[in-house]
Amino acid sequence: MYKYMFIYSAFSAILTALPFYFENLWPITFISLTPLLYYLIKNKLSKLNAFLYGFTYGFIFYLLGVHWLWSLYPLTNFGFNKLSSFFIILGCWLFISIYEGALFSLISFILNILNLGLLQKAIYIASLWTFLEWFQGLGPLGFSWFPLSLPLTNCPFLIQIASVLGSLFISFFIVFINCIFSIIILNKNTRKKSLIILCISLVLIIIGNYICLNIGNNKYTTIDYSIIQGNISSYNKIEENFVKENLDTYISLTNKSFEDNPNIDLVMWPETAVPIYLNKNEYVYNLYKEIAIKNKSNLLLGAFTFSDFKKYNALYCFNPDGNISGIYRKGHLVPLGEFIPFSNMIFKTFPKLKELKAFSDNLQGDESTPTIKTSFGTIGPFICFESIFSDIPKSEIKKGAQILCVATNDSWFKESKQLEQHLRHSVLRAIEFNRYILTSANTGISAVIDNKGRILNTVPQSTSGYITGTANLIDNRTLYSYWGNIPILTFCIFIISFQFLKSKNLYKKC
Numbered sequence: 456m457y458k459y460m461f462i463y464s465a466f467s468a469i470l471t472a473l474p475f476y477f478e479n480l481w482p483i484t485f486i487s488l489t490p491l492l493y494y495l496i497k498n499k500l501s502k503l504n505a506f507l508y509g510f511t512y513g514f515i516f517y518l519l520g521v522h523w524l525w526s527l528y529p530l531t532n533f534g535f536n537k538l539s540s541f542f543i544i545l546g547c548w549l550f551i552s553i554y555e556g557a558l559f560s561l562i563s564f565i566l567n568i569l570n571l572g573l574l575q576k577a578i579y580i581a582s583l584w585t586f587l588e589w590f591q592g593l594g595p596l597g598f599s600w601f602p603l604s605l606p607l608t609n610c611p612f613l614i615q616i617a618s619v620l621g622s623l624f625i626s627f628f629i630v631f632i633n634c635i636f637s638i639i640i641l642n643k644n645t646r647k648k649s650l651i652i653l654c655i656s657l658v659l660i661i662i663g664n665y666i667c668l669n670i671g672n673n674k675y676t677t678i679d680y681s682i683i684q685g686n687i688s689s690y691n692k693i694e695e696n697f698v699k700e701n702l703d704t705y706i707s708l709t710n711k712s713f714e715d716n717p718n719i720d721l722v723m724w725p726e727t728a729v730p731i732y733l734n735k736n737e738y739v740y741n742l743y744k745e746i747a748i749k750n751k752s753n754l755l756l757g758a759f760t761f762s763d764f765k766k767y768n769a770l771y772c773f774n775p776d777g778n779i780s781g782i783y784r785k786g787h788l789v790p791l792g793e794f795i796p797f798s799n800m801i802f803k804t805f806p807k808l809k810e811l812k813a814f815s816d817n818l819q820g821d822e823s824t825p826t827i828k829t830s831f832g833t834i835g836p837f838i839c840f841e842s843i844f845s846d847i848p849k850s851e852i853k854k855g856a857q858i859l860c861v862a863t864n865d866s867w868f869k870e871s872k873q874l875e876q877h878l879r880h881s882v883l884r885a886i887e888f889n890r891y892i893l894t895s896a897n898t899g900i901s902a903v904i905d906n907k908g909r910i911l912n913t914v915p916q917s918t919s920g921y922i923t924g925t926a927n928l929i930d931n932r933t934l935y936s937y938w939g940n941i942p943i944l945t946f947c948i949f950i951i952s953f954q955f956l957k958s959k960n961l962y963k964k965c
């Protein structure tokens with residue numbers, strides 16, 4: 456019985472990973488889990504085999520998913536030689552895959568010990584999967600990079616209901632549909648009933664998406680924007696002699712964008728466009744003021760800042776008068792990239808690590824998530840990695856953000872698929888919160904996304920350029936912006952707990 460067990464699991468992992476790399480394959484998301492779930496629903500496994508079955512899926516999926524970590528090789532810029540770089544990246548690659556694989560093993564392990572009917576299993580698996588997907592994003596080490604909803608950003612119509620129930624609900628629906636397909640294949644007796652459930656589910660989701668897509672935004676104003684992409688890699692700009700080159704590139708592109716449109720309200724530069732501590736560099740600070748005053752425009756840009764003996768990754772906004780209208784300091788930092796987890800313990804055990812460039816500059820996080828008031832309205836800013844989490848824009852929408860702006864630096868990953876995957880998370884945020892999103896990236900992909908998740912324009916990766924256009928400032932709030940993930944999580948926790956307690960009572964009676 457167990458001879459081909461892991462083939463089902465591995466095959467599903469490969470199928471599920473493919474749409475994250477080949478955007479035209481997004482439809483297979485609705486069937487990619489079917490082999491995994493078919494075998495799991497059909498067979499009663501031992502506890503060990505159940506654990507290993509789920510682990511195999513998660514491990515292989517993440518091995519394929521985060522293989523772009525190898526685009527960081529070598530880590531010589533951080534003080535490591537090539538051999539050390541190889542083992543560090545290999546360790547991170549395996550750690551993520553093993554950790555996430557262990558989480559997925561819980562699904563098969565728990566399901567295997569419960570006594571559930573076929574349709575009960577479908578709802579239970581979808582609930583447990585959705586809960587674990589949410590769990591993956593918790594805490595400073597949270598890494599919810601691969602939600603099942605992400606490939607569907609290539610067809611925004613199918614995920615409009617995220618404005619009501621969030622992208623977690625989309626993941627729930629995908630898993631549920633995969634379960635129904637598994638049951639249709641597995642059991643002839645329930646096939647007709649399963650087909651009816653499948654058809655009703657698809658009709659309801661299409662109607663829901665259509666309604667959400669066509670809900671009007673009657674109250675909005677517009678702004679003209681310019682998004683600048685200098686195409687200067689972090690591997691170059693961290694060198695001091697490149698600071699002037701960075702400035703010249705961004706100033707030149709900004710001037711060209713004003714030649715196209717002299718009435719631009721907002722100019723946006725990427726995360727740490729010029730990697731200096733801005734409040735400690737009077738020359739560059741005054742230069743930014745002059746740019747804002749000269750162009751009579753708001754200038755939003757990334758820079759480091761130093762405050763109370765702490766270092767932050769920040770966004771500064773200069774208003775048309777040259778004054779700072781707001782500073783946003785990044786709250787959710789990248790583990791190992793911007794801070795070292797458990798650094799006190801690590802440095803105490805291995806004090807020589809402090810001498811390495813990679814470990815010498817830990818940044819601090821600021822979780823206050825302020826909005827920025829400009830001359831035209833309110834911006835909800837966030838930086839890089841923060842765009843994969845919905846709680847930050849939710850907080851900013853509550854504070855009156857009319858447009859969301861993402862400043863990012865993905866140049867460390869060169870031309871890998873990481874850049875496109877990162878951009879796709881902003882599509883989810885745009886739909887969830889009914890806001891235009893402007894994204895400025897150092898080497899790409901800079902983009903403008905409308906409030907329905909449609910990517911209107913981009914500057915391709917590894918290209919120097921800019922985007923100009925008009926964006927809507929929207930005041931209307933989505934239902935999701937009020938209640939977040941509470942409805943879907945409440946439902947999932949109820950199903951998980953109820954079925955678990957019910958099965959436990961049945962075992963006692965036996």
